[in-house]
Amino acid sequence: MSAYFYLIGQIIFIVFCVVAAVQIFYYLFFFRRLAFYEPPLKTANISQPVSVIICARDEADNLAKNLPGILVQDYKTTHEIIVVNDNSTDETKYVIDEYKKSFKNLVNIELTQEAKLIMGKKFPLSMGIKSAKYETLILTDADCVPASEFWVDHVQQAYHENTEVVLGYGAYHKKPGLLNKLIRFETFHSALQYFSYALAGIPYMGVGRNLSYKREVFMRNKGFSSMNMIPSGDDDLFINKVANKHNTAIMIDPASHTLSEAKKTWNEWMRQKYRHYTTSKYYKPIHKFLLGLYSLSLVLFYPLFAASVVMHTWWLALSVMGLRLLIQAIILYKTMKKLNEKDLWPFFILFDIWMFFYFLITVPALWKKPKQTWN
Template sequence: MGLFLLWFFFGIGVIIQGVYLLVIFGRTAWFKSSGKSSKTNIPEEGVTVLVAAHNEFQNLKVLIPKLFEQDYPKFDVMIVNDRSTDRTKRLLEEMMEIYPKLRSVTVKYTPNHVTPKKFAMTLGIKVAKNDVILLTDADCMPSSDQWIRKMTAPIREDGKTFSIGYSGYQTKSGLLNKWIQFETVLTALFYLSFGLWKAPFMGVGRNLCYRKSFFLEAKAFKGFWHLEGGDDDLFVNNYATGKNSAIVIDPEATTVSIPKETWKEYLVQKKRHLHAGKYYRGEDKRKIGLFSLSHALFWIGGLGLLIYFGIGQQWEQFLIVFGIILLRSIFVWNIFSAAAKKIQGSTPPMNVLVNDFLYLAYFWVLGSVSYQSKDIQWK
């Protein structure tokens, strides 16, 4: 009976993992651009780049000049100064004298019934000059001077409401950074691939674009004002569809963020991100859950069979199981490498095969803790 269960677990895991890796994630890994260039007969629509910042003096000092290097004729930058106690206010005043298209609004306090970032973002969106809103964070940098043009094109030119892009992290030395690179690409494989499949379920606020008019009409944060986080993925989860959304896969349309330097900082960040998943639609929870369950069944069944056949010196069966595990590992490595190259133009060191195994603990331990947690914070 035990051997049957191990084969059953392993078989189910192999089949479902194969579907995810080849059919779903393959959409991103082997994505081919349509080759369409921007439509030249459409007037350039104004864009507002929106950044909500709390005590981000050092990052804003670098980000603001970088934003004004963008090769796009009609845009402004709105910085929401959210209760900052550092030199942010003085910096913005100085920068506004240098950059006429830089604007700011200050949040002095947050009402009790809302969370700080959602309140800051809502205020910024309400006073934004343009209807096309492009979001990023203070610690993010556009990967090229074409970022605004390419991220907003589906909305400006194709009538979409949402434009969902990729945001990666700087490559640094150390095991933590390799894990961050791996987990970021894996997350992107989920939301970019399902988006390409006309079933979008999340986006990242570090690189997300939508229309102000839709946001205000939908009262976009209604229902999850009280949640820390979710201003990006829950908004997309609630309102994005296959018809009103577009996925932008282009290395020139990405942003790059500063990664966490310590495991403690990283775990606090991921707790907030994973907690938002608790409020996804049921069908979207199942998309992630089925992958993670099949991933666990694959490794539990596979390792169990290797141990069983190894102890019993049944080397023919041992080699069959080992060969299947090796084949999946080759697919995983190739898909992750191809996806990273496709979406960000390079393949960062990710320790793909080791981190693929460690994902078991990440999802089932940290995911469970985050799901139950009530002490989630932004800043």
Template sequence: MLIYIFYFFIAIVIIQLFYYLGIFGKFAFSKPQNIKQQNIPVSVIVCAKNEEENVKKYIPLLAEQNYPDFEIVLIDDASSDETLEVFEEFEKQYSNIRLVKVQNNEAFWGNKKYALTLGIKASKKDYLLFTDADCYPTSKEWITAMTSQFTEEKTIILGYGGYEKERSLLNKIIRFETVLTAVQYFSWAKAGLPYMGVGRNLAYKKEEFFNVNGFIEHIQVRSGDDDLFVNQAANKANTTIAYNPEGFTYSRPKQSYSEWFIQKRRHVTTANHYKFFDKIQLSLFYSSQLFFFLLVIVLLSFQFQWIAVLALLATRYTIAWIVMGFSAGKLRERDLKIWFPVVEMVLIFTQINIFITNIFSKPVHWK
């Protein structure tokens, strides 16, 4: 029996090396990305529901972008706090702000996709740039950096949305998971198989939205205005990535493990609606991670081929560490490199916990 377990372990290591070198290496070892202002007309779209404090801080950062031709479409999704009033003040203050007021609709109650659809239809520019109400750009060149990747063919741009650094293990776990997710969708996009993006930093030409009839195919799914749209609309020909640090956005991470756990439950549930291949490749990666550690424990417990097992363990860790280190450097998350072994283990068992929990209850979505 142990010999078969050992052979299975070798196969798992090969799968892991394929992902880290064959796929993730496409982003990790890519050249730095330059930006060049194109001056194409852009609508920056922000949808907010009960985000009074965040929009007070972050909308001025969007309005002060160093870009010649852009508007900001602020969507108030039937907020019960003072978000709408704050938006109305900004509308008076900045001439390029357009306000969309969403009333609760019985058919689309609390559905962010409905609110976004109204905002997209109200926008006046042909290119759309999305971020969340609790996000802020890293620089005044954010619009320039993101839109610089648009070409006649490339009409969907996947960007990076990170989280602020804090002194806690939870913060490192959240940020590492964010980096790993970005490495995955950046790398698969470079491989010609884009499958998701994040609404914290995403851009596409308006015609891409109407080409797939907006969110209608997955309107019944309360989440996924970003990744499900990309999963449906993106392909090798029309999608590229933007990873110049000037074009990053950041937001404040969850402050407790339980809050973050709930957030990740929503993300996993949304991924169940991806295309078949995308679900398979994600499942294969995460299951191979789990089996890698379980089989190491089993084989070393019985001291079966322990020298070979340790050699394979070291090889996998060295390559994964190098790839993730280069990737973290590109995303300005270099401090995470030394935490790789610890946070990887936490993430693996968090995934198991999420899978089991989601079997017995459904996560809560948009506010």
């Protein structure tokens, strides 16, 4: 019996080492790219006209609070702010009309009928894009406010000669409480992946809270026509389709971030995450493989570590764990510092353990039928 127990312990420890190696590979091959990223220098600093597009449905309160931060951007070149009012039944129209009295570059597009056979935010966003005067588009949401008055300028400056897509960071306001920190860490963790993958030449998503691309790339790919029947995906699935290693850049300067209010309850957050994750099944195979392997390795890591401590040599298991934690600590510190989330770093081990449970909770979203409305 002892020989059998020893053999099982050996197998578990070997599998643990393999899983740890996979984790270390992701940190050293992918995530270090963001940790040590330095923006490329531009030979010429030329500002281009920009169209900022916001879709709103029953967002009167959010527009009253956040729209001024977009309207007063310090951007000397011609730009317009387009708000697409998608069948709102609240005071959204009157809020927009009031701001139009003071800001001549604010454009209001009123939609009064629901689009048939086009799910989610895609139709109002398409109307905003097709109405845009300028080639460079910057997208955000009504519940977002720029982190600085130089948001538009920073995003626009990320464009280089061949750039068609710029991925930004949509952060959350820092508030007291555990839920706020969990939401912010999960948001950071997602950004760590999509920024790092983009730097590795395999971009797979962006977030609609802070995203920019050329109008021409939207028209060339026939907009959202290939994903009209999927309620979400106007940000991540579209970027998954059009972004590549040659046309995609990132912008991570804190002045280029947008800020939103995090969900106040666990159920609200889980509904939001389930809606987001229902689109991941439509990613390209290479992206699904890489994301799935990373998630699987994270889910297996801690159970295998515990089993290795009990059934094998505890100090060997701790040594492997220590190596992984050292690499993780360095890279997370540098990436959190770049994304202005450094206050989360002292708790990264606890958050890392939490992600084990988080993946288990959200995995049913891969099979769950997506919600049919966008707001």
